[in-house]
Amino acid sequence: MPHLGETLAARRRSKQSSLLVYMMAGSVPEERFLSTVDALKTAGVTGLELGFPFSDPMAEGPVIQQAATDALRQGFHWPDLLRLLSACSQRLPCAVMTYLNPVLQRGEARAFEEMHGAGGSALILPDLPVEAAGPFRALRRKEKVDTVLLASPATTPDRLSLLVRRTEGFLYLVSRYGTTGAGEGTTPSTQGKEGDLGPLIARAHELRPDLPVLVGFGVRSREDVERHRTSGADGVIVGSAVQTRLSAGRSPEEIGAFVASLLG
Amino acid sequence: MPEWYGSFGGAYVPETLVPALKALEEAWRTARRDPAFKAELARLSREWGGRPTPLYFAENLTREIGGAQIYLKREDLVHGGAHKFNNALGQALLAKRLGKTRLIAETGAGQHGVATAMVGAKLALRTEVYMGSVDMERQKPNVLRMRLLGATVRPVDHGAKTLKEAINEAFRDWITNVQTTYYLIGSAVGPHPFPSIVSDFQSVIGKEILRQSKQAWGGHPDLVVACVGGGSNAIGTFQPMLRTPVKLLGVEAGGSGSSLAVGSASLTKGRPGVLQGMRTYLLQDAEGQVLETESIAAGLDYAGVGPEHAFLKESGRVEYTSVTDREALDAFHRLCRAEGILPALEPSHALAEAMRRARDLPKTARIVVTLSGRGDKDLEVVAQHAPPG
Ligand SMILES: Cc1ncc(COP(=O)(O)O)c(C=O)c1O
Numbered sequence: 001m002p003h004l005g006e007t008l009a010a011r012r013r014s015k016q017s018s019l020l021v022y023m024m025a026g027s028v029p030e031e032r033f034l035s036t037v038d039a040l041k042t043a044g045v046t047g048l049e050l051g052f053p054f055s056d057p058m059a060e061g062p063v064i065q066q067a068a069t070d071a072l073r074q075g076f077h078w079p080d081l082l083r084l085l086s087a088c089s090q091r092l093p094c095a096v097m098t099y100l101n102p103v104l105q106r107g108e109a110r111a112f113e114e115m116h117g118a119g120g121s122a123l124i125l126p127d128l129p130v131e132a133a134g135p136f137r138a139l140r141r142k143e144k145v146d147t148v149l150l151a152s153p154a155t156t157p158d159r160l161s162l163l164v165r166r167t168e169g170f171l172y173l174v175s176r177y178g179t180t181g182a183g184e185g186t187t188p189s190t191q192g193k194e195g196d197l198g199p200l201i202a203r204a205h206e207l208r209p210d211l212p213v214l215v216g217f218g219v220r221s222r223e224d225v226e227r228h229r230t231s232g233a234d235g236v237i238v239g240s241a242v243q244t245r246l247s248a249g250r251s252p253e254e255i256g257a258f259v260a261s262l263l264g
Numbered sequence: 265m266p267e268w269y270g271s272f273g274g275a276y277v278p279e280t281l282v283p284a285l286k287a288l289e290e291a292w293r294t295a296r297r298d299p300a301f302k303a304e305l306a307r308l309s310r311e312w313g314g315r316p317t318p319l320y321f322a323e324n325l326t327r328e329i330g331g332a333q334i335y336l337k338r339e340d341l342v343h344g345g346a347h348k349f350n351n352a353l354g355q356a357l358l359a360k361r362l363g364k365t366r367l368i369a370e371t372g373a374g375q376h377g378v379a380t381a382m383v384g385a386k387l388a389l390r391t392e393v394y395m396g397s398v399d400m401e402r403q404k405p406n407v408l409r410m411r412l413l414g415a416t417v418r419p420v421d422h423g424a425k426t427l428k429e430a431i432n433e434a435f436r437d438w439i440t441n442v443q444t445t446y447y448l449i450g451s452a453v454g455p456h457p458f459p460s461i462v463s464d465f466q467s468v469i470g471k472e473i474l475r476q477s478k479q480a481w482g483g484h485p486d487l488v489v490a491c492v493g494g495g496s497n498a499i500g501t502f503q504p505m506l507r508t509p510v511k512l513l514g515v516e517a518g519g520s521g522s523s524l525a526v527g528s529a530s531l532t533k534g535r536p537g538v539l540q541g542m543r544t545y546l547l548q549d550a551e552g553q554v555l556e557t558e559s560i561a562a563g564l565d566y567a568g569v570g571p572e573h574a575f576l577k578e579s580g581r582v583e584y585t586s587v588t589d590r591e592a593l594d595a596f597h598r599l600c601r602a603e604g605i606l607p608a609l610e611p612s613h614a615l616a617e618a619m620r621r622a623r624d625l626p627k628t629a630r631i632v633v634t635l636s637g638r639g640d641k642d643l644e645v646v647a648q649h650a651p652p653g
Contacts, residue, residue, distance in 0.1 A: 153280075
């Protein structure tokens with residue numbers, strides 16, 4: 001499969017909008033997971049983000065927290081992720097999304113080598129600040145695995161230019177103050193305010209015209225997708241809205257149809 | 265204000281929190297040099313908080329043990345019943361300075377939640393406290409106190425339902441409401457600048473110990489002992505003594521002490537990793553999943569520890585050890601009977617180790633134990649265990 005970053009860049013050049021889907025690896029049996037990936041591919045999804053569960057997912061809302069708990073309870077381990085990644089990356093370009101500690105404990109160099117070997121082409125760590133990303137970025141030369149950095153509505157202009165310069169593959173723009181998922185919170189806090197993303201996206205493109213900017217967190221409807229496209233995003237990332245359906249046992253066809261409806 | 269303690273510390277947080285942490289660092293940088301801020305903190309600590317706290321010679325206990333002299337730094341006498349007051353007051357004044365209107369906090373034993381509820385009431389800041397549902401059950405009196413003081417207590421039902429999960433939930437709230445809300449973290453943990461801010465506000469403990477020991481016997485202690493959960497009472501005790509010849513000893517919770525259990529002893533049984541914004545020692549499995557911990561003391565029941573302690577362990581300046589639930593309970597009863605003081609289960613761990621060391625030291629040696637809080641919150645837990653024979 002093609003490299004995720006290269007795919008997104010090519011689509012930006014040809015003015016095609018992209019859509020990535022996040023699903024927690026190990027949250028459902030492998031067979032159903034892979035059938036769902038097939039359905040997503042048919043629906044026109046551009047790429048996949050495979051979540052690797054972490055015990056303490058600080059940026060996650062209830063849906064993905066629960067999915068991580070399910071996966072860990074079923075004894076899902078790093079070698080299982082690599083196996084699933086190999087299978088998924090034959091279907092769609094793939095990134096791995098997890099937290100810093102599992103990667104550190106594996107050893108950065110070893111983790112990159114293994115992800116590359118399994119066909120993964122990007123790593124997304126919401127708790128890796130740009131200041132600490134150096135060792136990860138250095139590994140790209142060898143393994144061609146991008147370290148994708150995240151920006152948010154709270155990001156100041158100075159910091160945005162640093163993130164835009166340092167990110168690889170694409171810029172992950174978090175849509176709102178808040179965790180993943182939208183409105184399904186266990187606390188009153190999870191209804192974060194969405195930021196005004198247009199100026200941030202325009203500034204990112206001005207600084208680095210070839211860089212795809214994708215918006216994620218809380219994307220769950222056709223209107224959300226349209227709104228982000230209108231503000232200049234090269235695409236969106238859908239996580240909790242798909243994971244909710246996956247965890248609830250919805251069929252691959254239903255999930256495919258849902259994602260197709262987002263694409264319009 | 266250090267961001268790194270050797271290779272420990274840092275600020276491993278989602279991007280949304282970065283500007284807030286930078287603003288906090290800046291606010292603290294100016295506040296600590298502002299005479300008006302310092303005067304307000306000193307006045308409230310004295311008039312409202314009851315500082316300074318006494319350094320008390322535990323004469324009966326010393327006689328019973330028959331070794332070194334044991335002194336207690338009486339943080340149990342601070343307003344609210346624990347050292348948590350020192351940090352909660354300082355940070356709440358910072359929150360005001362930053363123009364925030366809402367405080368959130370996590371709490372394990374409930375003492376930090378109570379302290380935050382107190383300062384929230386006093387400074388008219390809406391206060392919400394996250395607490396694991398297991399901790400709410402075992403520290404009931406503090407849940408009631410927080411509510412009486414006007415705070416909302418939010419139960420957390422993930423994972424082990426204790427302190428670590430409460431911290432995760434507080435961070436999630438902060439990520440969402442960071443524009444209006446101040447996260448008043450309760451120990452010397454989390455991303456920079458929290459560990460150094462908490463350490464600064466708690467260092468009043470160690471400064472007073474040095475001053476009081478000079479007054480009492482014209483020197484400093486030979487050994488100073490404090491319990492380590494996240495490590496705030498310990499770092500506040502140790503910080504001013506790092507460049508003195510005083511021997512420093514941190515005591516973690518060993519839990520049930522069974523050979524399989526790790527208790528909550530991150531420094532003695534863990535390895536470095538990244539959790540909740542900091543690089544530090546963690547109890548974790550081979551793949552970096554953080555383990556569920558156990559301790560009779562809710563305030564010590566945590567898989568991580570403040571990054572400065574990780575550094576002080578590696579540098580060898582501070583010795584760290586652990587004490588089991590049973591040993592802590594025995595020390596608890598011993599202090600009740602010998603001195604008429606009912607300690608919290610957390611500092612009972614420090615006391616247990618101090619008593620052990622006292623036996624092997626000459627009568628001329630002086631040990632200071634930071635008695636970080638009082639034990640009223642623990643009566644139910646203690647009653648469930650057999651008293652010593
Ligand atoms: C009385 C008392 N001592 C100690 C602790 C442990 O915290 P730290 O290690 O931050 O002092 C707590 C925490 O709740 C406490 O209530």
